[in-house]
Amino acid sequence: GENVEQHPSTLSVQEGDSAVIKCTYSDSASNYFPWYKQELGKGPQLIIDIRSNVGEKKDQRIAVTLNKTAKHFSLHITETQPEDSAVYFCAADISGTYKYIFGTGTRLKVLA
C-alpha cells in the first residue's frame, strides 16, 4: 500500500537555528502535500501545504519544498522560537481517493 516516511522522529535545535523535516512518499500520482503542527493536548493544525505543480512555497519563517522526481518534500523552519516546539506531521494524498496518508511525526524541541 501507499506510505509516507518521515524523518527524523525527534529534533532538537537551539533557538534561532533552522529546522528541517523530511518526508518521502510512494504514490507517484500524489498531488497534495500538507504539513500539520500538533501542540500538546490539541488536534493537528495546518501550517502550510504545497501542490505538485509548485516546487517551493514560503510563509514567513516556514517553507516547504517538493521534489516530484525523487518523491520527497521537506519542511524548513528558520529562526526557530520556543513556540515552534510541537509535533509536526507531513501527509500526502492518495491519487484517486479523497484520503491522506500521514507520516509518523517529528517531535521538534526548540531549546532556549
Next chain:
Amino acid sequence: DAGITQSPRYKITETGRQVTLMCHQTWSHSYMFWYRQDLGHGLRLIYYSAAADITDKGEVPDGYVVSRSKTENFPLTLESATRSQTSVYFCASSVEDDTEAFFGQGTRLTVV
C-alpha cells in the same frame, strides 16, 4: 460554537463494551474523517466520508463502525472494545478533497 467538536474528551470503558465517540461540525463540510493516534504510528485513518450516507474504510477499520445520516455528524462506534483500541481519536473535516482538514480536540479512550 462554530468549528468541529468531539465528545467526550476522555472516556474509560471496559473490554467488550460498546462505546460511541461523537463528532460534530458546524461548517457543512462535505468530507469527514476519523483517525487514531498512537505513539510510533502517527495518524492512521479509520473511516472517512465524502457526504451524508457515503462512507468508506481507511487503513485500520476493523472493530469500528461509522454512520453519517446528517452532514454535520460523524459518530464512530467501537462495537466491542478491546485493549488494542486504547488510543487518542481525532475527527476531522474538509470542504473539498485535497484541501485543509480541520481537526477536533481529540478523544482519549482507555479500554481496561
